[in-house]
Amino acid sequence: MSSETVPVIEALNVKKTYMLGRVPVEALRGVNFRVEPGDFVSILGPSGSGKSTMLNLIGALDKPTSGTLLVDGVDIGRLNDNQLADLRRRIGFVFQFFNLIPRLTARDNVELSMAISDMGKSERKKRAIELLETVGLKERVNHKPAELSGGQQQRVAIARALANNPKFLLLDEPTGNVDSKTAREVLALIENLNKEHNVSIIMVTHDEKLAHQANRTVKMFDGEISSDVVN
Numbered sequence: 001m002s003s004e005t006v007p008v009i010e011a012l013n014v015k016k017t018y019m020l021g022r023v024p025v026e027a028l029r030g031v032n033f034r035v036e037p038g039d040f041v042s043i044l045g046p047s048g049s050g051k052s053t054m055l056n057l058i059g060a061l062d063k064p065t066s067g068t069l070l071v072d073g074v075d076i077g078r079l080n081d082n083q084l085a086d087l088r089r090r091i092g093f094v095f096q097f098f099n100l101i102p103r104l105t106a107r108d109n110v111e112l113s114m115a116i117s118d119m120g121k122s123e124r125k126k127r128a129i130e131l132l133e134t135v136g137l138k139e140r141v142n143h144k145p146a147e148l149s150g151g152q153q154q155r156v157a158i159a160r161a162l163a164n165n166p167k168f169l170l171l172d173e174p175t176g177n178v179d180s181k182t183a184r185e186v187l188a189l190i191e192n193l194n195k196e197h198n199v200s201i202i203m204v205t206h207d208e209k210l211a212h213q214a215n216r217t218v219k220m221f222d223g224e225i226s227s228d229v230v231n
């Protein structure tokens with residue numbers, strides 16, 4: 001089988017139960033889900049429906065309680081902590097609150113994520129600048145987060161997520177903390193990465209309109225997938 005035919009994500013009856021003291025909280029109640037290379041999938045659903053839980057599992061930040069979750073063909077339930085950490089380096093994660101380091105410039109924030117790679121210093125610097133160009137921030141490489149708008153900070157976070165050539169990009173409410181015009185700009189960038197650079201995208205959002213820009217919309221309700229439609 002060629003690598004192209006391996007789904008990026010395959011979830012088979014995935015369940016996740018958190019223990020809150022002695023009280024179990026069933027965050028995922030048996031999810032079946034598949035993402036093919038090049039897909040752009042949005043995940044919609046009310047607060048508490050399990051969206052972030054799902055994204056954290058896909059991002060190898062956590063393991064399912066039961067069921068099978070294959071990430072790029074690898075069963076994450078069988079990986080030890082070191083193997084999970086290796087896998088995470090090949091996944092681009094963009095969080096709701098940008099998570100940039102305030103003290104560092106845009107370029108240094110992007111460069112930092114390449115620190116564990118075997119690239120030399122000058123190569124990392126060159127790549128960081130290229131990535132910032134890709135997200136339209138060529139003129140802002142030396143700005144610190146506080147010197148950037150919300151949308152620009154989110155674009156730095158996206159550039160950083162792309163630094164290690166990830167297999168796919170996970171975005172948790174990437175437009176949750178920016179105004180609607182900026183949200184449209186961030187979304188245009190995400191669409192461009194998907195179409196022009198063939199990056200597979202999984203994006204959690206509360207915004208129905210943004211969700212329908214994706215090729216597929218998955219709706220979650222109470223720990224289950226309630227619909228999965230091609231847009």
Ligand SMILES: Nc1ncnc2c1ncn2[C@@H]1O[C@H](COP(=O)(O)OP(=O)(O)OP(=O)(O)O)[C@@H](O)[C@H]1O
Binds near residue numbers: 027
């Ligand atoms: N670490 C945890 N310990 C216990 N319960 C948790 C934990 N994380 C999440 N939960 C519970 O699991 C359920 C799903 O949470 P999750 O964060 O996945 O929801 P969500 O769909 O991302 O919501 P939101 O839109 O508010 O971000 C919720 O009922 C939540 O309270």
Ligand SMILES: [Mg+2]
Binds near residue numbers: 051052053
């Ligand atoms: Mg969430």
